[in-house]
Amino acid sequence: MRPDYATEVQQELVLAVRRYWAGPLYGAVVERAARRGLPGPGEDPAAGAERIERELADDLAYQAFGWLERNLQVVKYTGPRGLMKAGARMAGEVTAELDRAAAICPDRLDLAPGVTAPGYYTETDFHLMPGGIHSRDHDGLVYEWAAGSTTMMSNEAVEVHDGLAAHIAALAPGRVLDVGCGFGRTVLALARVLPQARIAGCDLSAPALRLAHRHAVGEGLTVELARARAEDLERYADGSFDVVTATMLVHEMPPDSVRAFLRAASRVLTPGGRLVVLDFYLIPGGALGMFFHLGHARRNGEPFMPALLGLDLPAELAGAGFAAAAIAPFPPGSDPDGLPGRWRLPWTLIEATAGPDGGADRDAA
Numbered sequence: 001m002r003p004d005y006a007t008e009v010q011q012e013l014v015l016a017v018r019r020y021w022a023g024p025l026y027g028a029v030v031e032r033a034a035r036r037g038l039p040g041p042g043e044d045p046a047a048g049a050e051r052i053e054r055e056l057a058d059d060l061a062y063q064a065f066g067w068l069e070r071n072l073q074v075v076k077y078t079g080p081r082g083l084m085k086a087g088a089r090m091a092g093e094v095t096a097e098l099d100r101a102a103a104i105c106p107d108r109l110d111l112a113p114g115v116t117a118p119g120y121y122t123e124t125d126f127h128l129m130p131g132g133i134h135s136r137d138h139d140g141l142v143y144e145w146a147a148g149s150t151t152m153m154s155n156e157a158v159e160v161h162d163g164l165a166a167h168i169a170a171l172a173p174g175r176v177l178d179v180g181c182g183f184g185r186t187v188l189a190l191a192r193v194l195p196q197a198r199i200a201g202c203d204l205s206a207p208a209l210r211l212a213h214r215h216a217v218g219e220g221l222t223v224e225l226a227r228a229r230a231e232d233l234e235r236y237a238d239g240s241f242d243v244v245t246a247t248m249l250v251h252e253m254p255p256d257s258v259r260a261f262l263r264a265a266s267r268v269l270t271p272g273g274r275l276v277v278l279d280f281y282l283i284p285g286g287a288l289g290m291f292f293h294l295g296h297a298r299r300n301g302e303p304f305m306p307a308l309l310g311l312d313l314p315a316e317l318a319g320a321g322f323a324a325a326a327i328a329p330f331p332p333g334s335d336p337d338g339l340p341g342r343w344r345l346p347w348t349l350i351e352a353t354a355g356p357d358g359g360a361d362r363d364a365a
């Protein structure tokens with residue numbers, strides 16, 4: 001299920017301009033900041049980011065950088081050949097195909113209509129996708145089309161989902177839950193490298209889950225998919241998984257929901273089980289890196305991304321019943337401090353081990 005040719009041409013143009021934006025234009029902004037002595041030596045990242053934003057407000061290179069970052073997203077979705085229109089034109093075809101796939105191994109797809117999505121999820125157009133990805137059958141497909149020029153930009157040499165799946169496979173788990181699995185990138189990668197394991201994925205988006213199921217049955221992979229809230233994971237029993245993972249989820253949740261997710265993950269993990277989260281937490285490049293990261297959050301429809309940086313994750317993990325927390329740049333070997341030569345997302349691997357008692361007692365308390 002691909003968009004029409006003219007839409008694909010426009011998306012290639014968007015991606016080409018984003019490569020210019022992430023390379024030469026980004027470099028120009030870095031150079032302009034250096035000319036103005038920004039940031040100052042040892043400047044606090046958060047305060048320095050605010051000062052850089054103020055002092056570069058009149059700089060043409062930065063104005064162009066910010067304008068392109070936001071408006072390329074808008075054009076991608078809602079321009080004359082935008083992905084939203086392409087998806088709407090294919091709506092009947094998409095529904096028919098997803099219905100066909102849903103009839104195959106229907107016991108592996110539970111859309112749980114009784115699950116109510118939290119307000120922050122339904123009221124936020126994450127990544128500037130109008131209406132979110134939870135209401136129309138073609139939403140999951142549009143989001144999949146869009147992903148190549150959104151989150152993976154400047155990480156083109158790094159297959160992060162396959163890399164994460166390989167990292168988890170090395171733990172030799174028998175049962176893995178992927179929370180916020182979306183249209184299936186990580187959960188399908190896990191099913192490929194762990195064919196004997198129980199692989200489950202949950203998300204709030206029924207359209208994305210239907211698409212993930214279609215991919216799974218198309219590849220002959222056994223994956224259990226269900227609608228569930230990350231905040232409670234109530235459909236899953238205590239101690240029912242060896243690994244709980246999440247990719248690019250917690251930066252899209254407010255702090256209280258992140259805390260609830262950590263408690264729920266602790267509960268469903270077996271004692272000694274592993275939490276493996278891939279998200280954006282360690283920001284390389286000091287104040288200048290923080291300036292780019294916070295600007296991205298503001299311009300790309302990521303309202304909770306800054307709040308994640310304010311959480312003391314080791315302390316939050318400990319409070320949820322985890323031990324042996326480890327937080328490091330991903331992929332291994334990435335520079336944890338230096339400003340990247342091109343704009344890129346600051347991938348961070350966040351891991352911890354579930355304690356002997358799980359999270360059930362804390363929830364009851």
